[in-house]
Amino acid sequence: MRYLTFALTKGRLARQTLELLEKCGITCEEMKDPDTRKLIFTNEEYKLKFFLAKGPDVPTYVEYGAADIGVVGKDTIDEEGRKLYEVLDLGFGKCRMCVCGPEGAKELLLHQEQIRVATKYPHIAKEYFYNKKHQTVEIIKLNGSIELAPLVGLSEVIVDIVETGSTLRENGLEVLEEVCPLSARVVVNRVSMQMESARITKILNALKDAL
């Protein structure tokens, strides 16, 4: 039997993903060691391998079949646009993709002005403004602290993740429009889904039962 490989997202989603796997009886003690520099972990009992990767890289590993299964945010799936199956909503990592800005920017959205939109998610922003709202905007890609952009005059609005809303509140910004709700999802390589259907279905059912 060959190993099935999981690509898990580092950071915010990691702890809940490992807890969920544990609930299914899939444990990987070594992976919980915060000081480890090891990259790949093995569960011999179920012939599974695990690795942690940066969110945007997870769909890449899964599309190419370097990982059979991935756990990643819906935002990252939509942004990366990789060829894979999205098979299960895990219900954690809940947040919303939103258009945010100062209150005054509401008018600019209403009147379809050609505004500047700063975001870590240029594809999602483009899809939303061009295809859904039919509004021409200039999209400016940033890599973090997106809320800074309207504060320093880089853009009129941002497209970013809102969870508790405290980052917005503390910076005098607000949600102007909601793009979509988000949560962690399980994704599966297209070929693996056919070739390892029985094993993958069993894992997905165990995950569903544990939710």
Ligand SMILES: Nc1ncnc2c1ncn2[C@@H]1O[C@H](COP(=O)(O)OP(=O)(O)OP(=O)(O)O)[C@@H](O)[C@H]1O
């Ligand atoms: N408050 C939040 N901010 C960002 N992502 C969140 C939040 N709440 C849940 N998520 C989900 O968690 C996923 C991973 O978030 P995480 O913060 O670990 O990555 P990141 O912010 O993209 O990476 P980095 O820390 O390298 O910038 C996101 O893709 C999203 O689906």
Ligand SMILES: O=P(O)(O)OC[C@H]1O[C@H](OP(=O)(O)OP(=O)(O)O)[C@H](O)[C@@H]1O
């Ligand atoms: O609604 P809240 O609970 O305040 O969460 C939302 C904030 O968290 C994320 O940033 P992150 O902490 O990942 O840092 P980053 O800005 O460097 O990406 C996101 O980009 C928002 O800035």
